Amino acid sequence: MNATAAVAAAVVPAAGRGERLGPGAPKALRELGGVPLLVHAVRALTRSRAVGLVVVAAPADGVAEVVALLDSHGLEGKDIRVVAGGATRQESVRLGLAAIPAEVGIVLVHDAARPLVPVEVVDAVASAVRAGAEAVVPAVPLADTVKRVEPVSGGPEPVLDTPDRSTLRAVQTPQGFRRDTLAEVHAKALAEEAAAAAGGLPPVTDDAGLVERFGGRVVVVPGHEEAFKVTRPLDLVLAEAVLARRRAADAY
Numbered sequence: 001m002n003a004t005a006a007v008a009a010a011v012v013p014a015a016g017r018g019e020r021l022g023p024g025a026p027k028a029l030r031e032l033g034g035v036p037l038l039v040h041a042v043r044a045l046t047r048s049r050a051v052g053l054v055v056v057a058a059p060a061d062g063v064a065e066v067v068a069l070l071d072s073h074g075l076e077g078k079d080i081r082v083v084a085g086g087a088t089r090q091e092s093v094r095l096g097l098a099a100i101p102a103e104v105g106i107v108l109v110h111d112a113a114r115p116l117v118p119v120e121v122v123d124a125v126a127s128a129v130r131a132g133a134e135a136v137v138p139a140v141p142l143a144d145t146v147k148r149v150e151p152v153s154g155g156p157e158p159v160l161d162t163p164d165r166s167t168l169r170a171v172q173t174p175q176g177f178r179r180d181t182l183a184e185v186h187a188k189a190l191a192e193e194a195a196a197a198a199g200g201l202p203p204v205t206d207d208a209g210l211v212e213r214f215g216g217r218v219v220v221v222p223g224h225e226e227a228f229k230v231t232r233p234l235d236l237v238l239a240e241a242v243l244a245r246r247r248a249a250d251a252y
């Protein structure tokens, strides 16, 4: 068998602005422990023996900057490519996927905004795809009770119902896919958008959601609390604390 076929490639969407994090550089370039979130995320992927190539979808006006950044953080020895991302996360993933050589059969998609994902999660997702699943998501149980509401800006919002929490999971990345499945659902989503047929459908916020939309089968493997997404300022405080704890543990 071709060696490339057995090894997975990872797409890292990193082209978002990070509006919810507040004013500043694009989120992927913001620092955690003195190192950009993107560099943490790429390192987390390259630590996995399952990953042979990483394609970063950078902000369209920041490709050269991202290339320089990855070089200056000691990632030169790895197979890392940078492409211009798009206006939405979905578009960024599609553009990253297009840069993956045809012979790569397994693709992971990992948010640049999840810098601290443990390598065990990356390995578990890749092995589940290798074992035959077409789409795999890491997820964790919810701590809070969740209610579905009728959204009203400014509230109060009427509650519709309370889903059984034991059946709910908060989904993380990396999500893993058979490459043909991922390419097919992205192509279909694009065609749907072009036909403006997606107007009435709710937005899909992850890649596995696209697989579900087009009738594919998605399975969940255990995620990790440290794979959380840096979204709001408090998440960065938590991430700094987790990193400091890791660095202290490594010093012993």
Ligand code: CTP
Residues within 6 Å of the ligand: 012, 013, 014, 015, 016, 017, 018, 019, 020, 021, 027, 028, 057, 085, 086, 087, 088, 089, 090, 092, 093, 111, 112, 113, 114, 229, 230, 231
């Ligand atoms: N992303 C991307 N291209 C976009 C939008 C988002 O590649 N046009 C990426 C982000 O860089 C991030 C991941 O998708 O790594 C998850 O998105 P999110 O957490 O929403 O990041 P942002 O879109 O940057 O943040 P916000 O929604 O607060 O602006």
Ligand code: MG
Residues within 6 Å of the ligand: 016
């Ligand atoms: Mg966003």
